[in-house]
Amino acid sequence: MRTKSATRRQAILDSAAKVFQDTGYERASMSDICEQLGCSKATLYSYFPSKEQLFFEVVLSASEDEFQATHNALDPSIEDITEALETFGQRFLDFIYSPRVQAVRRLVMSEAGRGDLGRRCYDQGPLRSEAEVTQFLQTAMSAGKLRQADPKVAALQLRGLLEAEWIDRFIFHLFDKPSADEVSQTVKRSVATFMAAYGPTQQGA
Template sequence: MRKKSEERRQAILDIAAQMFNESGFEGTSMSEISVRLGGSKATLYNYFSSKEEIFIEVLLQQAGDQFNLTFASLVESDDLRATLQRFGAMYLQAILRPEIIAARRLILYHAERSKMGQVMYERGPKRGWTMVAEFLKTAMARKQIRETDAWIAALQLRGLLEAEWMETRMLGVATSVTAPKIRDSVERATDAFMRILAL
């Protein structure tokens, strides 16, 4: 029974993902999802409490594997700079994807009208950057960088990595980002980070 329930839940997410891609968040309703699913609206609400919850689940599924690989790339190494550069390149490639930018715009737009932003933050960025903080705490213990608040250090790294790209991508000024440009900006960001936390 549990397997069937999980299959039904996944079917809802698959249909919702297709509809969000076709009609956007605003143009998709719970009623339309249930019609396309071939079930009742009540059945849909047995699995998800709102359209926002479905959207977050769809987004986490679509982006999850790439973000998991990105944050999992942070492993102890004698070459901290190279590890951070590899992580930074993977991170930027993930967050600058058109679908991630579109989802981020949507979440920011709805953040004050619903709990979408808070839920997404708790289940996405907060988890990932907590992993970065733990990694940096280990690097501090190994005397690779000076000791400081690891969570603040993680946020500083994030800010440096995103600094050259996020605003222009969010506002549609930069529509594509090449791998060489990402590599160069990541090198500048990690150099600045290493200088900030130099022993």
């Protein structure tokens, strides 16, 4: 059960997320967030010492549970590496192209140049994801499920393949969310291309 303090903290994050999405980081103020929530500035600052810290926490709270669930799909016990990668790819695209995470990503992209905000968001998002996928691929390579290669490069290329069909449309706001069938077909094509490059039959190439 949440404590009263935890409940209040989540209410602040929810209100701040709405203000940031409605007005953008630069135009949003702590006063706006207080008004949205109906609390005093003293209360707000007792939980978050600055607008930047609050924004960073909004980003994390919007995606942390889904991030963990997505990367838990990287199960090294699954013998069929194609199946394992397709399961991960499906969850990964569902995650990053969900309306909520799209909104957060766009906020981060628009505000990342301010102070060390971009570095902090990168470290907690893409870099952390890269590390988990790299470890999974390294284990698969050691088990002979993939050919030996630089697992970090392979992780980056896998992500690139998964996003290749959607990233431009995301950047230019040309869709809300791919359909389930579109995601499934994208994942199959992406993993097939990845396995053509990194499958164990390529060992002697």
